[in-house]
Amino acid sequence: MKLVIMTKSTFFVEEDKILASLFDEGMDNLHLFKPGSSPMYSERLLTLLPKDFYKKITVHEHYYLNNEYRLGGIHIDNPADIAPKGFKGQLGRTCSDLSMLRQIKKESNYVFLKNVFDCMEFPEEKSNFNLNQLEDAAKAGLIDKKVYALGGMSLERIRIAKALGFGGVVICGDLWNRFDIHNQIDFKELIGHFQRLRKATN
Secondary structure, X not given: OEEEEEOOOOOOOXXXXXXXXXHHOOOOOEEEOOOOOOHHHHHHHHHOOOHHHHHHEEEEOOOHHHHHOOOOEEEEOOOOOOOOXXXXXOEEEEEOOHHHHXXXXXXXXXXXXXXXXXXXXXXXXXXXXXXXXXXXXXXXXXXXXXXXXXXXXXXXOHXXXXXXXXXXXXXXXXXXXXXXXXXXXXXXXXXXXXXXHHHHHO
């Protein structure tokens, strides 16, 4: 099962050090997700990271960064948006509607099924599905290795995602909640939690 780590939606001082440590610990799929931010800040963050890790980073918005920094691909969050003209690399999409999932899978290398559970970082984003709906989608072959569970994913819920047949999980709040960006410098707890997440998805 794939383990995708999504960045916190805002930038913070220790971010590059934490991301570099996570890569050193074996993170191989980072999604750079900073909605509504200036591309300048994403560029700055990328320049602070060792170039060896660029191929493991997927960018949301500011797609030109993919070519400029030779990143691992792009991810389109809005199902109505189309890929940049002539784009040939790894392409992911987000979907929050089971009725659209089959078509969106055809248009991408993988799909994030959004709001599987209530979102931790954005409390207003509630779960779109109940367990029965997800089980039915799995039986119908909609949920498979190409579909990753996004929204409220945590160490405890990885087991549920595995049982439903998801190909991966997208972790955000469950990881970043282990580090207080205003008061902490030490991020050992966050790294320890990442190691537990890796073990659970193997």
